[in-house]
Amino acid sequence: MAQAANGTLYRGREGMWTWVAHRISGVLIFLFLFAHVLDTALVRVSPEAYNEVMDAYKNPVVGLAEAGLVAAVIFHALNGLRIIAVDFWAKGPRYQKQMFWAVLVGFVVLFAPFAIRHLTIVFTH
Amino acid sequence: MSTTTNYHAGPDAVSAKTSRYRRVSKGRGNFELWSWVFMRASGVLLLVLVFGHLFVNLMLGEGIHGVDFAFVAGKWASPFWQTWDMLMLWLAELHGFNGVRTIINDYTEKDRTRWILKGLLVASALLVLVLGTLVIFTFDPCLDPSSTLSVCTAR
Numbered sequence: 078m079a080q081a082a083n084g085t086l087y088r089g090r091e092g093m094w095t096w097v098a099h100r101i102s103g104v105l106i107f108l109f110l111f112a113h114v115l116d117t118a119l120v121r122v123s124p125e126a127y128n129e130v131m132d133a134y135k136n137p138v139v140g141l142a143e144a145g146l147v148a149a150v151i152f153h154a155l156n157g158l159r160i161i162a163v164d165f166w167a168k169g170p171r172y173q174k175q176m177f178w179a180v181l182v183g184f185v186v187l188f189a190p191f192a193i194r195h196l197t198i199v200f201t202h
Numbered sequence: 203m204s205t206t207t208n209y210h211a212g213p214d215a216v217s218a219k220t221s222r223y224r225r226v227s228k229g230r231g232n233f234e235l236w237s238w239v240f241m242r243a244s245g246v247l248l249l250v251l252v253f254g255h256l257f258v259n260l261m262l263g264e265g266i267h268g269v270d271f272a273f274v275a276g277k278w279a280s281p282f283w284q285t286w287d288m289l290m291l292w293l294a295e296l297h298g299f300n301g302v303r304t305i306i307n308d309y310t311e312k313d314r315t316r317w318i319l320k321g322l323l324v325a326s327a328l329l330v331l332v333l334g335t336l337v338i339f340t341f342d343p344c345l346d347p348s349s350t351l352s353v354c355t356a357r
């Protein structure tokens with residue numbers, strides 16, 4: 078049985094901490110999905126029940142949490158592509174470090190405009 | 203591959219039969235290989251599905267402020283978004299299920315803890331898949347008396 082102490086394939090420097098971040102973001106999104114499907118199911122209870130919960134979510138604290146969730150999704154998705162490229166692209170392993178920087182740049186390019194738009198909506202309503 | 207003949211044996215090779223290192227798992231076939239392939243294939247599809255979902259629900263229109271019953275009714279009136287959400291539901295849940303299964307295998311040392319956690323994982327995945335699927339396909343927009351959708355005003 079594999080154990081944490083045995084390490085993993087992606088161990089070492091950038092690879093190590095992106096691997097940890099990939100795990101944490103994956104678990105976070107998975108936990109969110111559980112709650113998300115349950116609260117979306119309220120549309121089968123009544124329009125009032127669903128709207129009440131959605132209204133309760135429309136505050137700065139939840140708004141910031143949503144931005145955090147989207148950050149996790151963007152990171153996990155881009156880093157997931159990097160993992161896939163390392164596995165399938167012949168030159169992937171050689172460029173894995175450059176791809177790590179590409180993930181960071183891609184993250185900023187996607188997250189910054191999102192955060193500006195989303196937080197503007199959250200804080201001006 | 204045969205476990206009795208060791209074609210590539212070097213001078214110090216231990217025959218696969220006497221070696222304590224079992225490369226070939228017993229009876230699980232290629233399950234782990236397929237799950238590895240599935241993680242990558244579903245990941246690529248999820249990138250499109252989840253980014254599309256977030257863009258439409260958070261960036262277009264009034265963003266998060268526009269999300270309410272009428273918004274959901276508007277989307278699920280279209281088979282396009284029903285199919286989109288259905289695919290996203292199954293792929294995200296199975297991808298996440300598989301990822302968390304790996305994590306449980308990595309960190310649990312006692313068999314008992316491992317089986318308890320996996321039991322919870324299976325139960326939660328079944329709940330999410332069954333409930334999520336039912337919700338998409340039994341959704342009734344006309345629960346909202348003020349709905350302006352043509353299916354409801356025609357009643």
Ligand code: HEM
Pocket residue numbers: 106110113114117118143146150252255256259260266269274277283287288290291292294333334335337338
């Ligand atoms: C803050 C971010 C999010 C918001 C505001 C949001 C909002 C919504 C809304 C309004 C619906 C109802 C149907 C629709 O609009 O298509 C929905 C359904 C759904 N969302 Fe999200 N979502 C978010 C993030 C996510 C993420 C990150 C995932 C994937 C992991 C996801 C997966 C789903 C699924 C699978 C459904 C269908 C649920 C069902 O079958 O009952 N959502 N979401």
Ligand code: HEM
Pocket residue numbers: 096099100102103104106107110150153154155157158160161238241242244245246248249250252294295297298299300301302304305
């Ligand atoms: C948005 C597009 C996504 C991409 C491109 C992606 C890609 C990947 C890849 C390539 C792996 C590595 C699998 C391996 O090492 O064998 C992975 C792991 C994982 N993913 Fe995703 N994924 C995405 C979305 C999601 C979603 C929506 C969830 C949650 C429901 C999720 C949860 C996980 C978990 C828990 C792991 C296991 C991490 C680990 O073993 O360290 N992912 N993902």
